[in-house]
Amino acid sequence: MDYTKKIIRQSNYWYNDGLKKARIRDMSGAIVSLRRSLQYNKGNITARNLLGLVYYGRGEVVEALVEWIISKNLRPKNNLANSYLQNIQHSARGLETINQSIKRFNQCLVYCQQNGEDMAIIQLKKITVSHPTYLKAYQLLALLYLHTRQYAQAQQVLTKARKLDTTNEITLRYMQELTQIRGKKAKKPENKGTKKKKKRKKETVEYNLGNETIIQPAHRMVKELAGRFTLMNIVLGAAIGAAIVWFLIVPAVDETKSDKRNKEVLEYSERINALEAQLSAVTRTLDSYRADSADSEEAVQTAAATAESYENLMTASEQYNSGSYSEDTIADVLLAVNRNALGESGQERYDDLTSSIYPTACSIYYESGSASYNVANYDTAIEVLSKVVTMDESYEDGGALLTLGLACLENGDPESATTYLKRVNELFPDTDNAQEAKTKLEEIAAAASQDTEQ
Amino acid sequence: MLNYEEELKKFKPSLEVEDIEDAVYQEDLTDMSDLLKQVMDQKK
Numbered sequence: 001m002d003y004t005k006k007i008i009r010q011s012n013y014w015y016n017d018g019l020k021k022a023r024i025r026d027m028s029g030a031i032v033s034l035r036r037s038l039q040y041n042k043g044n045i046t047a048r049n050l051l052g053l054v055y056y057g058r059g060e061v062v063e064a065l066v067e068w069i070i071s072k073n074l075r076p077k078n079n080l081a082n083s084y085l086q087n088i089q090h091s092a093r094g095l096e097t098i099n100q101s102i103k104r105f106n107q108c109l110v111y112c113q114q115n116g117e118d119m120a121i122i123q124l125k126k127i128t129v130s131h132p133t134y135l136k137a138y139q140l141l142a143l144l145y146l147h148t149r150q151y152a153q154a155q156q157v158l159t160k161a162r163k164l165d166t167t168n169e170i171t172l173r174y175m176q177e178l179t180q181i182r183g184k185k186a187k188k189p190e191n192k193g194t195k196k197k198k199k200r201k202k203e204t205v206e207y208n209l210g211n212e213t214i215i216q217p218a219h220r221m222v223k224e225l226a227g228r229f230t231l232m233n234i235v236l237g238a239a240i241g242a243a244i245v246w247f248l249i250v251p252a253v254d255e256t257k258s259d260k261r262n263k264e265v266l267e268y269s270e271r272i273n274a275l276e277a278q279l280s281a282v283t284r285t286l287d288s289y290r291a292d293s294a295d296s297e298e299a300v301q302t303a304a305a306t307a308e309s310y311e312n313l314m315t316a317s318e319q320y321n322s323g324s325y326s327e328d329t330i331a332d333v334l335l336a337v338n339r340n341a342l343g344e345s346g347q348e349r350y351d352d353l354t355s356s357i358y359p360t361a362c363s364i365y366y367e368s369g370s371a372s373y374n375v376a377n378y379d380t381a382i383e384v385l386s387k388v389v390t391m392d393e394s395y396e397d398g399g400a401l402l403t404l405g406l407a408c409l410e411n412g413d414p415e416s417a418t419t420y421l422k423r424v425n426e427l428f429p430d431t432d433n434a435q436e437a438k439t440k441l442e443e444i445a446a447a448a449s450q451d452t453e454q
Numbered sequence: 455m456l457n458y459e460e461e462l463k464k465f466k467p468s469l470e471v472e473d474i475e476d477a478v479y480q481e482d483l484t485d486m487s488d489l490l491k492q493v494m495d496q497k498k
Contacts, residue, residue: 003490004487007485007486007487007490010486011486038485039485039486040485040486041485041486041487042483042484042485042487042488043485060468060469062468062469062470062471062473062474062477063469063477065471065474066469066474066477066478066481069474069478070478070481070483095471099470099471102468102469102470102471103470105467105468106467106468106470109462109465109467112462113462136465136468139465140465143456143458143461143462143465146456146458147458170461170464173456174456177455177456
């Protein structure tokens with residue numbers, strides 16, 4: 001076997017290997033194998049066309065076109081690459097769209113180098129929409145998601161990337177990185193996660209229906225709602241019960257209590273009234289006893305006064321009959337006699353004695369009282385003149401009354417003085433005594449008004 | 455742990471449609487037969 005055949009065989013071997021890998025969408029592996037096939041034999045058209053197709057399959061359209069163009073140059077006729085190129089030429093708008101996507105991808109690389117990850121992510125999302133088989137765009141987007149900690153989005157993008165190329169080294173490394181990150185995250189809230197899983201298990205019910213496994217929530221919404229309604233009913237019932245107690249039972253209890261209290265108050269009031277009545281009766285009895293006591297005492301006093309009056313009358317009579325006593329001495333004894341306490345005979349005897357003794361006694365006492373007044377011995381004057389006025393109020397045409405009033409006035413007793421002086425005016429209005437009394441009364445009034453003003 | 459900067463460097467700009475001609479010319483088409491011929495020429 002010459003070297004040419006060996007080389008062609010080797011080239012075919014790697015082509016077959018590339019074809020196998022391409023069939024299971026192991027694009028990276030297929031590219032390596034097909035590149036080797038072409039390194040052995042650059043004229044292996046099928047290998048080159050397949051290489052172009054593999055590039056095309058993972059979105060690298062320009063690389064695919066390069067391979068197909070070379071293929072066409074190497075074999076212008078009876079070449080599958082011609083149909084590939086014709087298809088692309090027929091869909092010029094599609095190629096333009098792909099070219100725009102590629103340009104955007106290159107721009108995204110610039111954004112990334114300038115820390116414009118946000119802009120790059122936005123552009124790459126658009127690229128994956130307009131050019132859905134562009135593997136590099138998915139991979140770059142996944143890298144940016146990982147960098148910005150958007151792991152869920154990274155997972156989605158990497159899943160799509162893996163479907164385009166199952167053994168791509170970058171895709172697999174990113175997926176591994178993502179798995180490690182999630183593993184670390186899962187370890188931290190392990191207990192919480194386990195609980196959640198358990199809870200989730202409890203919340204679901206699995207059963208087989210024919211060939212299908214059906215998973216449905218253990219607690220259906222109706223049951224949950226029923227539970228909530230039950231709780232609401234309990235709360236509502238408690239509230240209604242409380243309202244009934246508050247609005248119906250409590251007032252009834254209060255009313256009963258107030259009735260009881262009113263009855264007690266009435267009972268106490270009746271007791272108080274009864275006690276007051278008893279007290280009143282006792283007080284009245286006591287008052288009657290006191291009144292009786294006062295009457296009896298008065299009767300005793302009256303009896304004593306009567307007895308004393310008789311004794312004094314007898315004494316005065318004896319003194320008068322003996323003739324050894326002066327009129328003023330007998331008059332003193334008679335002044336102590338209460339005429340009203342005497343009987344008729346007693347009063348007759350009293351009148352006889354007074355008519356005989358009082359005029360002389362008045363003369364004696366008047367002279368004595370006037371003398372005392374003139375020497376400013378007012379106390380004695382008042383004492384003596386009082387006896388004269390008692391015996392004969394009109395003695396000396398009111399002279400005794402006037403002198404007695406003046407003595408009281410001088411002695412600092414204007415009230416008594418006023419009484420005596422007024423009496424002078426009443427009894428003897430048109431006399432000198434009355435005129436003097438009037439003058440003194442005016443002076444007393446003036447002095448009283450001055451004292452009031454001061 | 456991925457190094458973002460290093461990973462970013464691994465991404466090279468893709469070829470655009472305008473670059474196809476240059477890419478075709480720059481494509482290394484040397485294969486094993488060409489190498490053998492060069493070796494044999496050198497031996498001669």
